[in-house]
Amino acid sequence: MSEGPKRALLAAPRRFEVTPGPAHSLGPADVRMDVLAVGICGSDLATFRAGDAAPDQVLGHEIVARVSEAGALPVGARVMVRPMRSCGRCWYCAQGSTQLCDRSRELTLSFQRPGGYAEELILRDLEPGDVILLAADVPILDAIWAEPLAVALHCVAALGDTRPGDALLVVGAGPLGLCVIAAAHARHLKVTVVEPRPARHATALAAGAQAVYRPGEPIGAFPWTIVAAGTPAALRLAVESTAPHGHIAVAALGPAPLPPLPHPIEIHGSFGYRTEEFHQAATLINTHAVRLGAAVTRTFPLTGINAAFAYALDDQDAVKVAITPGAAGWPP
Ligand SMILES: [Zn+2]
Ligand SMILES: [Zn+2]
Structure with a gap:
């Protein structure tokens, strides 16, 4: 396996290490994306403080990305990524409570599948609704709010x-x-x-x-x-x-x-959200009904992720903090 794009792994309490991950090839239904921005969630802050991520766990689930290689989506498309996944077959999925799916941890990005604190995100076996196209006139920092809005x-x-x-x-x-x-x-x-x-x-x-x-x-x-x-x-x-x-x-x-x-x-x-609630959140953002980008008080590159988390935890003026891993710099 050759050396791939960088990602942040939590090595100890309050310390990420940013290192190259493995390079991956794509299957026919997979999509490769450049991560443009990821909001830091309060749950990430708790994990950062405790240092209790799994060894290969890539955190970060408030993700806006740009398609770089895919069959089903146009290259260059900007998308809001729905991180919370479900099997569609268990008792909870049958009730529509997809957020309580028996296989949620296994399938959900930032748990057993890699999340967004990385230069690259690969979505395996893309299904309709896994990503929502971002309207051309919506700023990226408005769009990172789709997941917490859901x-x-x-x-x-x-x-x-x-x-x-x-x-x-x-x-x-x-x-x-x-x-x-x-x-x-x-x-x-x-x-x-x-x-x-x-x-x-x-x-x-x-x-x-x-x-x-x-x-x-x-x-x-x-x-x-x-x-x-x-x-x-x-x-x-x-x-x-x-x-x-x-x-x-x-x-x-x-x-x-x-x-x-x-x-x-x-x-x-209340825990998580149903799949359709993510879509409702994305629609509110795409129609400018919800615009929270101005509440992002600072952005940090992936290499500054430790400083970003310290700022989010310790600075009284911090509201939302975003990581902007794009290799081309910020703004993308
Ligand atoms: Zn969250
Ligand atoms: Zn299920």
Whole structure:
């Protein structure tokens, strides 16, 4: 096997090593792509901190790429890549809950198949809907939000039967919170946000929030609440701010324990997204209904991935951070 394009592997807690991977040839239904940009997800940050990736695991699942060699797709086409894969045959797939597929970890990019922190991405046995063509006038940094926006759409749906004009509280306006705000705005909900960092208030308003408060300010009680921060304080604030018989959906699954409930509240866990929710997210981006590119506070080349993660974890002004592995430099 000859030496192939570079990719980042997590060698220890808080340390990636960027080295050439093996060179791969393509099968008849495979597609080779240059990775243009990859958003850093909160789950990647947790893995980076813990250093608990598998030896050959290439992380990075918020991927925009450009086709460099393929049968089914035009060379040069820019695409949003749907990383979450499913078998189509198990009980969960039969229910349409493709995100819970029995074979999800085995098939999903950035788990047992390589993700996007690499110069090159090869998609094996491409099927329709695995990638969505990016509209010509959509900036790449708007498009890296397709995957977390799909997570957010799933979370809004998990709340239950919301109606246009309903009031929604979103706790947390980090990258996932911004997606929840944008998704709820696209579903015509009236969004109020609580976020401790003042630097994030303007981006929350730009994403579609009607009002943004800091924790501790009086906000009243809401029929619908989404928790988009993985802290015990966020969950507590959500419980205290949700009206009797209201609903809470938890987008950021974490180890936070459930606080005592002051009155009856329904709490819904939300994980991943159905295949069609990724397509809905891509459509919102392709039609400019959701434009979050301005919330990417910094981009880093693949060789700067350790600095990128340190910035995302440690800098109070960081919102979304993207890796831009393109060999031709950035912008591509
Ligand atoms: Zn993610
Ligand atoms: Zn399945």
